[in-house]
Amino acid sequence: MKKFLLAIAAVMGIGLGASAQTTVTASQLQQAIGKAVVIDGYTFDLEKNNGSTAPAFNSSTSAIRLYAKGSIKIAGTKLTKIEFTLATDAYFRYTEFTPSVGAVQTQNPAVDKDNHDTSIVWEGDATEVTFTVGDKATLGTDGADKAGQIRFESVTIYGEGGQQGGGDDPIEPTGSKFTKATSLETGKYVFVVDNKIGLPIAANYSYGRLNLNVDANVEGNDLYTDEANALNLTVENGKVTIEDATRYYGMDETHLTTFQCFDAINSGCYFSYEFVDGALKLTNDLTGCIVCKSGTYANVAPAQAPDDYTLPVVYKLAQSGIEAVAAEAADAPVVYYNLQGQRVAAPEAGLYIRVQGNKADKVVIR
Numbered sequence: 001m002k003k004f005l006l007a008i009a010a011v012m013g014i015g016l017g018a019s020a021q022t023t024v025t026a027s028q029l030q031q032a033i034g035k036a037v038v039i040d041g042y043t044f045d046l047e048k049n050n051g052s053t054a055p056a057f058n059s060s061t062s063a064i065r066l067y068a069k070g071s072i073k074i075a076g077t078k079l080t081k082i083e084f085t086l087a088t089d090a091y092f093r094y095t096e097f098t099p100s101v102g103a104v105q106t107q108n109p110a111v112d113k114d115n116h117d118t119s120i121v122w123e124g125d126a127t128e129v130t131f132t133v134g135d136k137a138t139l140g141t142d143g144a145d146k147a148g149q150i151r152f153e154s155v156t157i158y159g160e161g162g163q164q165g166g167g168d169d170p171i172e173p174t175g176s177k178f179t180k181a182t183s184l185e186t187g188k189y190v191f192v193v194d195n196k197i198g199l200p201i202a203a204n205y206s207y208g209r210l211n212l213n214v215d216a217n218v219e220g221n222d223l224y225t226d227e228a229n230a231l232n233l234t235v236e237n238g239k240v241t242i243e244d245a246t247r248y249y250g251m252d253e254t255h256l257t258t259f260q261c262f263d264a265i266n267s268g269c270y271f272s273y274e275f276v277d278g279a280l281k282l283t284n285d286l287t288g289c290i291v292c293k294s295g296t297y298a299n300v301a302p303a304q305a306p307d308d309y310t311l312p313v314v315y316k317l318a319q320s321g322i323e324a325v326a327a328e329a330a331d332a333p334v335v336y337y338n339l340q341g342q343r344v345a346a347p348e349a350g351l352y353i354r355v356q357g358n359k360a361d362k363v364v365i366r
Contacts, residue, residue, distance in 0.1 A: 024044070027214075033046045042076045072130070074128070080124070092151075096148070107139055116141075131150075187232075190315050191313075211298065231243065352364075
């Protein structure tokens with residue numbers, strides 16, 4: 001009887017797993033533009049394909065924009081229903097959203113900004129589905145001769161992600177390892193507030209904030225995430241500069257609530273720093289603004305004398321074992337020996353053995 005009840009429980013568990021509901025925001029999906037990324041157990045990949053414009057995150061509407069011929073691929077152990085919540089301006093260049101398998105519920109032509117679809121719902125039974133944007137805005141208000149777009153704020157998936165682990169087996173952390181920093185040195189860091197990671201500014205924007213929508217996978221003093229979520233901090237002469245893969249984050253005297261992105265370093269790119277109760281306080285030298293989460297805003301950005309703010313905790317990319325040994329060897333003192341194995345404090349002209357850390361070389365001093 002006990003085995004029978006356990007079997008029923010297992011079947012019920014499977015049924016419940018199949019109907020699990022997961023919502024992923026557009027801000028989270030930024031990291032999946034141009035590459036496959038696992039978020040909350042599901043794999044996402046947003047691609048340009050043969051279109052002329054790459055997918056992008058629009059900060060003013062907090063929405064993903066997929067352009068003509070672009071696509072989003074979603075994969076998991078089992079997918080039964082997917083709902084895209086459309087952005088408030090989705091009606092403008094609205095078009096067909098064609099799935100590779102299953103079917104989308106009827107999409108209706110937009111009449112105006114107050115009369116249009118608010119969601120796109122797909123139903124099927126698959127482990128992977130790719131949605132492709134129509135070439136022309138055949139359902140939008142801007143005219144069927146315009147290029148099509150799909151603009152959405154979030155995706156809700158019903159099914160099983162398949163990346164969370166199961167049973168009694170421990171869940172292995174994914175991504176690169178970052179360690180909580182209590183001092184600052186040059187390296188790659190992620191910014192965390194309220195257990196959310198501040199994402200780098202999208203490459204197609206010249207200004208912005210670090211949006212806090214990706215959950216921080218923290219274990220003790222360690223955090224695991226994709227290196228693409230990190231920023232490069234360079235510490236020199238008591239100042240810090242912030243960079244993503246191609247640009248410096250700084251400020252000008254006009255915009256006091258956003259980072260400005262610069263191709264070259266300038267006077268607005270330098271920050272003073274200190275640690276306050278384990279969090280990092282960065283103060284811009286040009287404006288005096290501090291980098292923080294201000295009030296209820298879901299981002300990390302400069303703010304001028306905010307009344308209510310939270311400083312970010314930063315985690316530094318941990319060195320691999322090989323990198324750590326190499327760094328230790330590079331910092332080790334240099335010692336010289338003659339060919340008889342005797343240590344030489346002040347070598348003169350001749351042939352010697354130079355030892356630094358665990359590395360030894362024959363060198364000629366002239």
